[in-house]
Amino acid sequence: MATLDRLAPPASPPVxxxxxxxRAIVAALFAAVTIAxxxxxxxxxxxxxxxxxxxxxxxxxxxxxxxxxxxxxxxxLSSLDRTERAARDRLGMVPAVRLEYVSxxxxxxxxxxxxxxxxxxxxGAQRQPLPWWQTLLQSLPFR
Amino acid sequence: xxxxxxxxxxxxxxLVLVVSTGGIVGRLVYVQILHHxxxxxEAQAEHLxxxxxxxxxxxxxxxxxxxxxTSVDVFDVYIDRRAWRDDPLLAREVAFELAPLxxxxxxxxxxRLLNESGGPVELIASSVDFSAGQSIESLRLAGVVVAGGTKxxxxxxxxxxxLLGFLGRDHVGLAGVEADYDDVLGGTPGAIYFERDGGGRPxxxxxxxxxxxxxxxxxxxxxxxxxxxxxxxxxxxxxxDHQASGGTIMVMDPTTGAILAMASRPSFRLSNLSLDNPxxxxxxxxxxxDLYEPGSVLKTMTMATALDLELVNPNTTYYDxxxxxxxxxxxxxxxxxxxxTQTMTQLLQKSLNTGAIWLSDQIGATRLYESIHRFGFGxxxxxxxxxxxxxxxxxxxxxxxxxxxxATNSYGQGIAxxxxxxxxxxxSVINGGNLMRPYIVEEIDGPDSKRIFEPVxxxxxxxxxxxxxxxxxxxxxxxxxPAHRAQVKGYHxxxxxxxxxVSIPTGYxxxxxxxxxxxxxPAEDPAFVMLVKIDQPQDDPxxxxxxxxxxxxxxxxxxxxxxxxxxxxxLVRSGQ
Numbered sequence: 001m002a003t004l005d006r007l008a009p010p011a012s013p014p015v016x017x018x019x020x021x022x023r024a025i026v027a028a029l030f031a032a033v034t035i036a037x038x039x040x041x042x043x044x045x046x047x048x049x050x051x052x053x054x055x056x057x058x059x060x061x062x063x064x065x066x067x068x069x070x071x072x073x074x075x076x077l078s079s080l081d082r083t084e085r086a087a088r089d090r091l092g093m094v095p096a097v098r099l100e101y102v103s104x105x106x107x108x109x110x111x112x113x114x115x116x117x118x119x120x121x122x123x124g125a126q127r128q129p130l131p132w133w134q135t136l137l138q139s140l141p142f143r
Numbered sequence: 144x145x146x147x148x149x150x151x152x153x154x155x156x157x158l159v160l161v162v163s164t165g166g167i168v169g170r171l172v173y174v175q176i177l178h179h180x181x182x183x184x185e186a187q188a189e190h191l192x193x194x195x196x197x198x199x200x201x202x203x204x205x206x207x208x209x210x211x212x213t214s215v216d217v218f219d220v221y222i223d224r225r226a227w228r229d230d231p232l233l234a235r236e237v238a239f240e241l242a243p244l245x246x247x248x249x250x251x252x253x254x255r256l257l258n259e260s261g262g263p264v265e266l267i268a269s270s271v272d273f274s275a276g277q278s279i280e281s282l283r284l285a286g287v288v289v290a291g292g293t294k295x296x297x298x299x300x301x302x303x304x305x306l307l308g309f310l311g312r313d314h315v316g317l318a319g320v321e322a323d324y325d326d327v328l329g330g331t332p333g334a335i336y337f338e339r340d341g342g343g344r345p346x347x348x349x350x351x352x353x354x355x356x357x358x359x360x361x362x363x364x365x366x367x368x369x370x371x372x373x374x375x376x377x378x379x380x381x382x383x384d385h386q387a388s389g390g391t392i393m394v395m396d397p398t399t400g401a402i403l404a405m406a407s408r409p410s411f412r413l414s415n416l417s418l419d420n421p422x423x424x425x426x427x428x429x430x431x432x433d434l435y436e437p438g439s440v441l442k443t444m445t446m447a448t449a450l451d452l453e454l455v456n457p458n459t460t461y462y463d464x465x466x467x468x469x470x471x472x473x474x475x476x477x478x479x480x481x482x483x484t485q486t487m488t489q490l491l492q493k494s495l496n497t498g499a500i501w502l503s504d505q506i507g508a509t510r511l512y513e514s515i516h517r518f519g520f521g522x523x524x525x526x527x528x529x530x531x532x533x534x535x536x537x538x539x540x541x542x543x544x545x546x547x548x549x550a551t552n553s554y555g556q557g558i559a560x561x562x563x564x565x566x567x568x569x570x571s572v573i574n575g576g577n578l579m580r581p582y583i584v585e586e587i588d589g590p591d592s593k594r595i596f597e598p599v600x601x602x603x604x605x606x607x608x609x610x611x612x613x614x615x616x617x618x619x620x621x622x623x624x625p626a627h628r629a630q631v632k633g634y635h636x637x638x639x640x641x642x643x644x645v646s647i648p649t650g651y652x653x654x655x656x657x658x659x660x661x662x663x664x665p666a667e668d669p670a671f672v673m674l675v676k677i678d679q680p681q682d683d684p685x686x687x688x689x690x691x692x693x694x695x696x697x698x699x700x701x702x703x704x705x706x707x708x709x710x711x712x713x714l715v716r717s718g719q
Contacts, residue, residue: 061291065216065273068199068293075210075298080372101708 192339198330200293201359203307203320205368206403206585212307212321214293218276220245220268222256226286231257237284241267244275270294301412302372305428306364306405306583309416318426320362320583323529327587330359360589365401365582370394370701375406381693382408385680391430391562392693393674394701397570397663399598400579402526403671405430407562432530434559435676438643439477439494439686440569440661441515441555443617445502446491447572448514451609454505457488457616461501470547474500477642491620494640496554503553508539511549517604518568519578520560526581528563535559555641566674568604569661573617573637573669576610578602618666629662629691631698633709638662638694640686645679655679660690664698670707673697 076082087093130138174182202213220241227234238253245252245268255267270292271279280289295310308319315329316322333356338346374392382390394404407429411422427433449455465481467474476496482489490498503511516522521536536558537544551557560568563581571578580599587594605613617637621627629638641659644651659676663669675690683689702709 061216062273062277064199068213068215069273071202071210072213072215072296072298075213075296078209079298079300080302080368081300099703099709 190338192337194335194337196333196335196356197293197314198332198356199358200295200310200314200330201328201361201589203328204361204363205366205371206364206401207367208363209368210298211303211364211366211368213296213298215296216273216291217270217294218273218279218289218291219266220271220276220279221288221290222265222267223286223288224256224259224263224265227256233285237287240282240284241279241287244279245271297413299368299372301414302368302375303366303406304413305407305410305426305430306366307413308426309413312418319428319529320364323527324362324584324587327589328359328362330590331357333357358590360587362584363586363588365396365403365585366405367403369704370404371406373697373700373704374404377693377697378406378408381677381689385677385682385689387677387680387689389429389678391674391676392697393430393562393566395566395570395581395672395674397574397579397669397672400567400570400581401585401598402563402581402583405563405583407433427530428528430562431526431528432532432561434532434534434561435657436556436558436643436646437560437565438555438641438657438659439496439499440565440639440641440659441558442491442494442499442553443572443613443639443661444515444518444568445499445506445511445553446487446616447605447609447613448511449487449502449506450612451514451605452506452510455487455502457486457612459487460484461490461498463495463497465497467497467500467550469500469550470545472547472550474550488616488619488623491616491639492624499554500550503549508546508549511553512536512538512540514604515552515558517578517602518571519564519601519604520558520568524561524563524567524581526563526583528583531563532561534561534564556643559646562674562676566661566672569639569663569674570672571604571610572613573610573663573672575607576603576605578604614666614669617663621662622666627691628687629660629694629698631664631695631702634664634698634702634707635666635710636662636664636694636698637666638691640691642684642686656684658684658686658689660686660694662691662694662698664702665707665710667710670705671701673701 200214203211205211222237227237234256235253238256239249241247242249242252247268252267271289276289276291279287293314297307304319306319308321308323309317310321311317316325321328334354335351336354337351340346374394378390378392381387389408391407392404393402393406395402405428409425411425446455450457461484463476463482463485465476465479474496477494480493482493482495485493485495485498487498489495490502506514515536521534523531523533525531536552537548539549548557567579567581578601580601582596582598584596586596614637617639618635619637621629621636621638629636639661641657641661643657643659644653645655645657646652657676657678658680659674661672661674663672673694675693677689677693680689
């Protein structure tokens with residue numbers, strides 16, 4: 001019996017996975033879908049931000065109008081006509097016939113006796129504190 | 144070879160090609176390089192649009208900060224009838240939803256919506272409240288469009304109408320402070336730049352840029368709303384009471400020249416303003432635009448001049464024979480009286496024309512006219528109010544001047560001045576001798592700057608000593624005359640009456656006068672000067688009868704308001 005003395009074929013090195021067009025197509029599709037989705041997400045986010053901006057602007061306009069309205073109401077309430085009507089009709093007051101001057105040991109208030117409704121901010125009005133990250137940014141040596 | 148021959152045909156073709164290519168290249172260089180900026184801008188303009196956004200107009204405040212004019216946001220409501228042209232039921236639906244928001248009735252509004260006579264698009268309601276306008280906008284009614292805007296609001300009603308003025312439909316000031324300070328009050332409009340489509344509509348998500356406008360500045364006047372209202376109420380009453388054709392009352396701080404109140408009639412009502420059929424005569428501020436002859440009030444300046452030149456003193460006497468001959472004319476006293484020997488104080492008390500003429504003789508024409516100029520007559524006061532007249536005055540250096548003019552000028556005739564000029568000159572007589580520049584704006588408070596206006600001394604008109612003497616003499620004119628109608632209980636006051644005939648193109652209207660009084664209080668330290676002028680009173684022609692009592696009625700109220708204590712008021716100390 002003849003013995004075949006042949007060398008066993010050398011173990012073939014692990015063959016690199018063959019190029020698979022299916023996988024490539026899937027990958028390409030996946031990339032395309034991802035890019036498309038990103039586009040959609042970005043677009044949607046952009047639209048959302050735009051809508052939010054419009055809402056904020058509308059709110060600002062409304063608040064600004066409200067401030068003007070309130071200022072006008074304050075002015076109307078402090079008008080001389082209304083004050084006189086209230087004094088006469090509601091409080092039953094009449095113009096003074098004789099004036100009495102009483103000297104008291106207290107200094108007279110300086111300036112106008114009544115506040116200037118439109119141009120002087122209320123002294124109690126406090127500024128909003130800055131957010132922590134702004135404070136942090138401001139504390140940096142470079143800005 | 145015949146194929147390679149450079150024939151004239153080939154040469155011609157090559158030349159045409161070279162020339163045409165050169166032309167194209169040249170044109171490209173012209174468009175792309177030389178006029179790049181121009182074409183770039185044109186291209187931008189093709190697809191970019193701009194919408195102006197009006198800024199909020201500043202408020203006009205009184206000296207204590209109370210608003211006299213301010214702005215509120217409103218909406219104008221438009222309808223587009225094309226939306227329901229084929230669907231009347233839709234119009235009915237719109238009418239029923241819209242009517243309560245614009246204070247209308249549904250049925251009449253429905254009829255209006257269908258009425259095509261106003262064209263397809265029509266303004267259906269203007270200056271609708273902001274909240275109502277927002278409700279209309281949120282309803283998104285078919286064929287209904289709202290446009291935002293502002294409306295001027297006057298919390299004090301018709302107070303200071305002439306002074307404040309008003310705005311036109313385009314929100315530009317047309318009269319008064321609104322017009323004089325329009326650039327300051329109006330601010331700068333902002334703009335929105337956006338990309339547009341072929342139809343001019345903004346492209347959603349297109350590029351856009353907002354250029355914010357600058358809101359208008361608030362203007363704080365020197366006017367005090369309380370004093371202003373007081374004088375306007377009194378002026379209206381006096382005009383009715385004397386059946387006068389008009390009048391002016393002004394109150395000024397003599398030390399600074401700040402105008403505390405200024406009213407003139409006839410006038411218009413801000414609450415009843417019609418821009419459709421305007422009567423322009425009602426809109427001007429007569430206190431600064433209209434001239435009149437100051438009459439005997441000017442004797443004050445003549446006397447101050449003589450005192451300043453040390454030609455006379457309060458006790459100097461002259462002889463009043465009742466008449467004076469001058470330049471071929473005979474001049475008499477206003478009441479045709481003769482008083483004999485009179486002091487300078489008596490001259491003012493009795494307002495003697497002969498005395499003023501005697502003084503002008505002592506002073507001389509040149510010196511008198513120079514002095515009258517120093518008091519600000521014949522020149523603008525530069526108060527900042529629009530339409531201010533300079534006045535009319537003919538001096539001995541002008542052609543057509545006669546010596547008789549000096550006589551009439553010495554007692555305030557033949558000279559024309561505005562009420563503002565007269566009160567400013569009078570202030571300089573009693574404030575220590577300085578001619579102050581009258582001013583109406585105290586502060587302009589803008590979004591990023593503030594301007595404060597300080598009193599300005601124009602020049603010295605008379606010495607401080609003369610001024611002090613004049614205060615004493617003018618106090619004697621009022622308090623030294625029993626039952627003078629300008630007297631105020633508890634206060635020392637001073638002043639001078641004036642009565643002049645109304646000048647007309649042919650001379651003077653003999654049956655018609657201007658009754659005036661200029662006074663101040665308290666004499667010790669004048670807190671205010673007031674000018675009262677009642678035009679053509681029907682019941683009595685004299686300033687002392689018609690105008691002086693107005694001062695007498697207003698002065699105590701103003702003094703009390705300004706916290707000026709009466710000289711004879713015993714103090715009650717707390718705890719006593």
